[in-house]
Amino acid sequence: MKKINIFLLILLTFTIQSCLKDDEDKFPVSAAERMEQRLIENETTLLSASNGWLMKYYPQEDLKYGGYTFFVKFKDENKVDVMSERGGSEKIVESFYSLTGDNGPVLRFDTHNDLFHYFAEPKNPDGIGPADSGMQGDYEFMILEATPEKIVMKGKKTGNIIIMVPVDENVSWSEKMGTIIGTGDHFLDYIAFICSYNGNESDVSISYRTLTFSALEEGGSSQFASFIVTEDGIELHDPIKIGSVDVSSFKWITEANHFLNEETGAILTPTAPPLSVQVLSSSWYFAYSGTEGLMKQVWDVVKGAGLDPNGITLGAMYLGAVSGDYALAYIAKKPNESFAMGAFFINTEVVDGNTLMIAPTGYIGGTANEYYSKYFFKLFFQAIGGTYKLTSDDPLKPTWIRFENTEEPTIAFTLYKEFIEMPYDN
Template sequence: MKKIYNILFTLIAVLSFTSCSNDIDEVFDKPSAERVNDAIAEYKTVLTSAENGWLMKYYPKANTKYGGYNLLLKFGTDGNVTAMSDALGADTKATSHYKLEQSASIVLSFDEYNKVIHFFSDPANPDGIGDNGKGMEGDLEFRVLTATADSVVMLGKKRGTKIVMTPMAKDADWAETISQIDGLEQEMQFPRYTCEVNDVKYVATSSYRTITFTSSNAEEGSTTEPYIVTDKGIEFYKPITLNGVTIKGFNYKGGDNYEFESTDAAVKMLGVVPPISEQVISGDWFFSVANMGSYTQAYWNAGNEKVSKYYSPCLFAAFTTSAFNDYAGHWGIFFNVAGYASFIDITPTIVDDDHISFACPGKFNANGQYFYSWGQLYMIYALTGDEGSHAAGVAKTYKIELLEGTSKQPSSIKLTDESNPNNWFVLTTSMPESLF
């Protein structure tokens, strides 16, 4: 009897194995290499079939701290891709090589330098964004999850951020598209915003295409959310929740109240135009030694000469809020010295609508400590110190004048030392070609 059971068991096992083998043969009717080649060919056909290219919603860093950017990409059958982005503007277009390859999955790789695309991955970001040696930490390789004529969904190979591409309309002009997005972004920029959700009030500020909502409810605290600029307003990387209400984004309506309307809920957000003294410390303002008084120029030139002897000349300087991982949230002067970020804290005090004072608390990031001692202290003396004692930390008060732009969007302002008319400097929202 036992022998019969053994024979039956063996027959069942053989039949089961045969049945499974047939199923596998039906599923994998081609060798793996051939299946990979077929998938690559299929994805390339999808990429190259978009007549006017694709709009990519690109988020460079894993924690999306720099927000999202619009890239326009046209893939050719010759293995080249042409790119334009709202980060560099409608005047900049670049063409380079791309490839699709197998690496645990099908990967789209931008394997040749492209000024537009590599802006987000260059360890020395051209605009000085991010930590030195890291930049914006964007991906150049993307795992393809799905690819159809309607959309391509990918994940950054290193950072894991979700990337979505949709086809551009056939009649859409690339330059006009980017210019429209850039123009709307400028129009939507305010030093701060306010909104109310179910009787809870929020104050919001924006930086690097992220917006921080701070609740009047202390228990809720604040949340920082990345977004991308669209042709209608802003779209969040993921839907956000404010006081129990889910919001996907805001459309900008404008008007006398500078109104934003949520795209999927009855929530309104308003842009706020504060006094110009507040705007000095809520935006990015660039220095230019050519636009300084004689007293100010003397100190900045002396400081740069000393820094140059130790290391290299300063390339640009700006009042800004630090976005560096190890020094985030500090406000002061950011110096770019041959790609190295020197940050020196400045303590601002708003005196009234058009007066502000500055003091130096003696705090720096790691690089700032060295560059300050090597010569940047002279620049800080002009801003906050006393001519006789050269003591950093002595506050100086400045009168602020609007030179260019509007009260909503000032683009150039002049600050004059109340105690020394020869100590003045002009700040601009656009970076000059050079600091010196």
């Protein structure tokens, strides 16, 4: 019996040694060393695209703002060049990036880049999203797959999948981005479409870069689609169902002025919603030259009594959504300070297609608490109330909308689709 026990002990010892040897064969280096090796390999891949990468970026976990195209080029010394649709086809901003280990390789855009971090800043510069979280985008990404042909990442905050593909050597960033922006102009200047398919039609509304399709066929249901603009149309983040076909893209047809899905023949045609709806669906900007009668007098008084004596600069003023609520909003600054936003929140009511009622509320935000009385901005707020008849230069695609008070026609002003900087100078 004693001999048997000794034999079993010797056998067990050899078995343990064998297992340890197997483990050593499987894991010749430590976990930290393996992570370091992956980081080196990932950085080599990032640097391998000599003309950079095209990134399809989706902020916000519910995709409510849609997707945006970036060009990014990773360089030596942890530098990265960034171009975005928002910055236009000429602007490139350099900043720094890093690769770190955190349950896998993580790519971080470390230092502030006004093109990239626009989507991730707690307070969005244009007032998009909640006041404390902006567009809720990522700047840290877990790398799931990295090859010279494609990099797949996952936003650490949103969980959104972000894909990068290399930009061909002979492609100009400026030209390619310009084409994408131009295609986006065809789509994003409209706020409503009609989807036609197989003799049926559905209404399609647009918000940021998302589409909501009403039921296309009897008994059907509405569908939501988040999209990104491409050079020749739009690409949906997730397919929608048209007939029995999964549809993931629409192509812009210039001659026909519509978008076409080539697989099904479904067409998206721009339509003209009422002007009152168009006002409430976007931001519309003031210019001093667009004020008339009593409204012009209000602007003169605010400038003479509030702005000029205190060195206040009005950077912009507009009607539009601020943190999800409609407001008369502005950006302004004091001497030696940065521009900051203020908002006077308002209620609205669509009286009819071309008539809109505006009623100031008691709610204000941002710097409006100070500017309201101290710098006479309350006059802007008080003057905006009333019922207005709306007219425009083009009901389908207006560049301006004129407001005329139905009870006091001397109160009138024109708002512009294009951003107006320094409204007193325009």
